[in-house]
Amino acid sequence: xxxxxxxxxxxxxxxxxxxxxxxxxxxxxxxxxxxxxxxxxxxxxxxxxxxxxxxxxxxxxxxxxxxxxxxxxxxxxxxxxxxxxxxxxxxxxxxxxxxxxxxxxxxxxxxxxxxxxxxxxxxxxxxxxxxxxxxxxxxxxxxxxxxxxxxxxxxxxxxxxxxxxxxxxxxxxxxxxxxxxxxxxxxxxxxxxxxxxxxxxxxxxxxxxxxxxxxxxxxxxxxxxxxxxxxxxxxxxxxxxxxxxxxxxxxxxxxxxxxxxxxxxxxxxxxxxxxxxxxxxxxxxxxxxxxxxxxxxxxxxxxxxxxxxxxxxxxxxxxxxxxxxxxxxxxxxxxxxxxxxxxxxxxxxxxxxxxxxxxxx
Amino acid sequence: xxxxxxxxxxxxxxxxxxxxxxxxxxxxxxxxxxxxxxxxxxxxxxxxxxxxxxxxxxxxxxxxxxxxxxxxxxxxxxxxxxxxxxxxxxxxxxxxxxxxxxxxxxxxxxxxxxxxxxxxxxxxxxxxxxxxxxxxxxxxxxxxxxxxxxxxxxxxxxxxxxxxxxxxxxxxxxxxxxxxxxxxxxxxxxxxxxxxxxxxxxxxxxxxxxxxxxxxxxxxxxxxxxxxxxxxxxxxxxxxxxxxxxxxxxxxxxxxxxxxxxxxxxxxxxxxxxxxxxxxxxxxxxxxxxxxxxxxxxxxxxxxxxxxxxxxxxxxxxxxxxxxxxxxxxxxxxxxxxxxxxxxxxxxxxxxxxxxxxxxxxxxxxxxxxxxxxxxxxxxxxxxxxxxxxxxxxxxxxxxxxxxxxxxxxxxxxxxxxxxxxxxxxxxxxxxxxxxxxxxxxxxxxxxxxxxxxxxxxxxxxxxxxxxxxxxxxxxxxxxxxxx
Numbered sequence: 001x002x003x004x005x006x007x008x009x010x011x012x013x014x015x016x017x018x019x020x021x022x023x024x025x026x027x028x029x030x031x032x033x034x035x036x037x038x039x040x041x042x043x044x045x046x047x048x049x050x051x052x053x054x055x056x057x058x059x060x061x062x063x064x065x066x067x068x069x070x071x072x073x074x075x076x077x078x079x080x081x082x083x084x085x086x087x088x089x090x091x092x093x094x095x096x097x098x099x100x101x102x103x104x105x106x107x108x109x110x111x112x113x114x115x116x117x118x119x120x121x122x123x124x125x126x127x128x129x130x131x132x133x134x135x136x137x138x139x140x141x142x143x144x145x146x147x148x149x150x151x152x153x154x155x156x157x158x159x160x161x162x163x164x165x166x167x168x169x170x171x172x173x174x175x176x177x178x179x180x181x182x183x184x185x186x187x188x189x190x191x192x193x194x195x196x197x198x199x200x201x202x203x204x205x206x207x208x209x210x211x212x213x214x215x216x217x218x219x220x221x222x223x224x225x226x227x228x229x230x231x232x233x234x235x236x237x238x239x240x241x242x243x244x245x246x247x248x249x250x251x252x253x254x255x256x257x258x259x260x261x262x263x264x265x266x267x268x269x270x271x272x273x274x275x276x277x278x279x280x281x282x283x284x285x286x287x288x289x290x291x292x293x294x295x296x297x298x299x300x301x302x303x304x305x306x307x308x309x310x311x312x313x314x315x316x317x318x319x320x321x322x323x324x325x326x327x328x329x330x331x332x333x334x335x336x337x338x339x340x341x342x343x344x345x346x347x348x349x350x351x352x353x354x355x356x357x358x359x360x361x
Numbered sequence: 362x363x364x365x366x367x368x369x370x371x372x373x374x375x376x377x378x379x380x381x382x383x384x385x386x387x388x389x390x391x392x393x394x395x396x397x398x399x400x401x402x403x404x405x406x407x408x409x410x411x412x413x414x415x416x417x418x419x420x421x422x423x424x425x426x427x428x429x430x431x432x433x434x435x436x437x438x439x440x441x442x443x444x445x446x447x448x449x450x451x452x453x454x455x456x457x458x459x460x461x462x463x464x465x466x467x468x469x470x471x472x473x474x475x476x477x478x479x480x481x482x483x484x485x486x487x488x489x490x491x492x493x494x495x496x497x498x499x500x501x502x503x504x505x506x507x508x509x510x511x512x513x514x515x516x517x518x519x520x521x522x523x524x525x526x527x528x529x530x531x532x533x534x535x536x537x538x539x540x541x542x543x544x545x546x547x548x549x550x551x552x553x554x555x556x557x558x559x560x561x562x563x564x565x566x567x568x569x570x571x572x573x574x575x576x577x578x579x580x581x582x583x584x585x586x587x588x589x590x591x592x593x594x595x596x597x598x599x600x601x602x603x604x605x606x607x608x609x610x611x612x613x614x615x616x617x618x619x620x621x622x623x624x625x626x627x628x629x630x631x632x633x634x635x636x637x638x639x640x641x642x643x644x645x646x647x648x649x650x651x652x653x654x655x656x657x658x659x660x661x662x663x664x665x666x667x668x669x670x671x672x673x674x675x676x677x678x679x680x681x682x683x684x685x686x687x688x689x690x691x692x693x694x695x696x697x698x699x700x701x702x703x704x705x706x707x708x709x710x711x712x713x714x715x716x717x718x719x720x721x722x723x724x725x726x727x728x729x730x731x732x733x734x735x736x737x738x739x740x741x742x743x744x745x746x747x748x749x750x751x752x753x754x755x756x757x758x759x760x761x762x763x764x765x766x767x768x769x770x771x772x773x774x775x776x777x778x779x780x781x782x783x784x785x786x787x788x789x790x791x792x793x794x795x796x797x798x799x800x801x802x803x804x805x806x807x808x809x810x811x812x813x814x815x816x817x818x819x820x821x822x823x824x825x826x827x828x829x830x831x832x833x834x835x836x837x838x839x840x841x842x843x844x845x
Contacts, residue, residue: 065728070650100729107728112721115740117506126739127729160501178729 013040014186014218015064015082015103021075022056022063029290033059033072035242036293038316041186046212046219048233048250050226050265054286056242057222061188064220065105066095083185101131104179108191110171114163120147120174121159127181146177149214151207169200173207180211186218193228205232226269230254238262241297242289244316248326258319258328258335260302296331304332308343315349374499381498385491392484398436399539405434440480440539445473447542450560450567450598458567459558466600467592470542477539481532513824520820526813527754533617534624541614542600549610549618550777552576559597570597576609583794591798604798607787616803618779625688626695626774627760631753633699638706639749643737646714660704668701672763675700676772689778694767698760709752710745717744747825751818758814765807781807 022034034056041047049057063074066087074080080087087098099105107113114123124146125139134142140159147155150173163171172192179187189208193201205228212219221232229236229250236253238246238261246259257263264282284301296302299309309331316329320336331342375382393400405427437443447469449460461469496508514520538544547555552573559575561568579595581588581604589595589605603612645653675697679685684693717723718741726736761781767773768782776783781803788799 067724067727096730096732098730099727100731105725105728107721107725109721113725115720115722115726117743118739119502126726126731130730130732175725178725182729 012084013042015041015080015220017060017064018079018081020060020063020078020080022059022068022072022078023075024072026071029288032242032289032292034063035289037239037242037244039237039244039247041218041220043185043218044212044216045234046208046221046232048221048223048229048236049239050223050229050236051239052224052286054241054288055239056289057224057239058190060239061105061190061220061222064188065099065103066090066092100127100184101182102184103186103188104182104184105188105190106172106175106179106192109195110168110175110192111163111195113175114171114178116163119160119162120166124159124174124178124181127178131182142181143177146181147174149180149211150174150177151203152177168196169203172196172200172204176204176207176211180215183215184217186220188220188222190222191224192221194223194225201228202231208232226265238265241286243293243297243329245298245330246326246328247316252326256326258326258333259298259330260304260332261298262328264301264303296329306331312343312347313350314346317345317349371499374501378498381494385487385494388487389491392480392487395439395480398434398438399440399536401430401436402434402538403535405430440473440477440536442473442539442544445469445476447473447600448557450558452560452567458560466542466594466598467602470600470602474540477536478529478532481528481536485528510824514820517820517823519816520823523813523816523818523820526809527817530620530810530813531624534621537617537621540617541611542602543611543614545614545618545779547572548576548614549779552610557597557599575599576605578609579605580609581605581607581791581796581799583791583796585795588795590795591802603802604796606784606799607791607796612784612799612802615779615784616781616806619781619784619803622689622691622774622778622780623761623764626691626698626764627757629692629695630698630702630760631757633695634703634706634756635749635753637699637703638710639742639745641703641707642710642714642745643741645711646718646741647733647737649715649718656707660707663701664704666701669766671701672697672767673770673772676767685775690773690775691778694764694773698763702756702760706749706752706756710748713748714741714745717741747821751822751825754814754818754821758811761814762807762811765803 017040018038020034020037021032024031024033037056037060039047039049049060051057059068059072062068063078064080064082064087068074074088076088078088082098082103087095090098114120118126121140121143124143125134128134128139128142132142143159144155147158152158152170152173158166158170163174166174172195176192187208192208193204196204208219208221209232211217219232221229223229233250236246236248236250237244238253238259240261246253246257246262248258253262254266257266261282267280268282270279282301287297287300289297293313295311296305296309296314299305302309312331314329314331316327317334318324318327319333320326321334331339331346334342334345337345369377445461447460447466449457449466449469451457457463457465460466461472464472533540541548547557553571555572556569557572557575558567558569560566575595575597578597579589579599579601581590589601589609591604592602593604594600595605595609599611601611601613603616606612606615641656645656676685676690676693679693679697680690684696687693720740723736723740726740731740764773764780765782765785768780769786770782771786773782774780784803785800785807788796788801788803791797792800
């Protein structure tokens, strides 16, 4: 892993998501699963996205992949720029050329993301044929190289085996090999270690880091596991109810969490308990974001909430006026202003449009 | 090396070890050669080739091809009636004349039928053996899911029962001309243009009679003296395994030809309807949304129409068009069945297709940029096609009942082309008399075959679905064939 400073020096971000809004229109209600999300991923950088179940992490990933299914839709105001190219306006056909060859995705459950009726080799070669037009012997050799690259021994033989003949960790390695088949620049990992046990988890994380160093890969890593995030990310975005509530370099986030939600998450890790008989948790559940935000969605669960939280939507702004590396969407910040002034700043930002928060400044 | 072994195509693998494949292929060639003439004959008589050729450009070429086809069709075959004739007459003191080896017609006919069924089962067995040869010598995977399916079928008595009956029915349809004690042309379609020889008791000599006249003397009209029952001879020494129709025509010959008509209509209907159903199921499951809605509404609209009325209406309206001439109206019937029947099949496979479309490997395929068509074909179709097989075999039984039902009502296939429903209808007034066989035998056959198609469907379902383990006969058929 490299420090964030190095990553910044690499210049333009590989992926730049601005004001991403993904909305699901159901008969009952309109669910704003992703509501105005902004973040960047630079070359060779790993950006983590954490949050509880239902906070919109996976929908964000799918929106970037262009895999949002009806009745969901990415709204027109959203912008996803990949290497300077706008993805949201692409047709399905154009999008297909991006998927796999430039952005690839690793799914949560390696058991279900491989088709059980085809051999692993068949499925890796399927991807190779599609984007690199490799067939037969040539494809097999490339597939063997890929399996070896992800640390599967005896790759030539394992290529001919079916997914059920692989163990969980091996299977996830195979899925990663498949994702890497076409040499993408960005790898989206949607909870790739959730279904694995801890030792295998560590191996997979290590593998991802090795691959990143070798291939100068950018990784977007989604998880709800704070431990995993600490291990792999350069930068962390904390998501809550469709919004990014805090964004910071990984070390800073763990040392000085600013948003009450992040603080709550970190306090809930069993090892970090401050004593007492019971595990500390954040009371309540993630609300379903079904209306445009005019208030703080975390307010009902927030220990630090005050009356303005119900009437003002907090925008993600730097926690101090002097930095733009660490930002939080909470009326408690910027820390160096008075409370009235802070509320005024957030309100002003809301009115000027939400697209200008965070590191885009 | 292990890697190179997998990459060899089937052809290369066969070339490396040709003996088992060649042995198997030789068997196929021998078995096929025995019946090549009949095969060509079947091809030539399926469609009115002369008419089709005339409609296409380059008439002379097509006519030439048709000529070649006809020549090939007239090649002698092992299982023909010429080789084992059963039509003859009894001369007192001398025995049977003109039958195979002087055997009694019943025995000669029985021999031919046995030969045909033995041949068919051997041929099928040899083809199945081909699969095992492939599995043993040429398949690189040590195991595939199909192995489990076959294992499930191995203990499935109910499904095996269905398979045997269905296979018997298919053989009946395929070998129809050779199975009957007489031919459709001679006995049913054109009896007054054909003659038979018989031994005239009064004149004490062999003389000839028109088949039509002989038929008139062999009618089954209910009373004991005007009835030719099953397994009996008529006064012209003709053997009738199933007895005769009220018109004196041979019921067994009628049934065999009718089997061919039923199977043709059923299969054509099923392939058309299944094709539409599977295509729409894949498309709607993959794209969902508006497309799904449009197809649901269309399918519901078609299903909302009373099928029987639509069948009657369409077969009447289209009866004067060229469509109604092909295969004596069989093609038209199949088309009408397909147009009205596809929503049933589509609904049956839509659920599984939707379920599969939600699997993560579909998303994975999309995520590496696979094209929709390949995704559907490679990652969805194999899971859905099993369900389609089950429902197709169930509806095939339904289609056979439907065609029989229409013929019973006097619609459907144009007379005099044999159709089972018409036999049932003809025997209706004699059900409670000595001529009970006319309705009962075709009726039993219809019931048996529809049951068998259902049993086969159950067997396939249990074989394909690993969760329905141990369905070895204890499981009763749950799905019923739907009659029109």
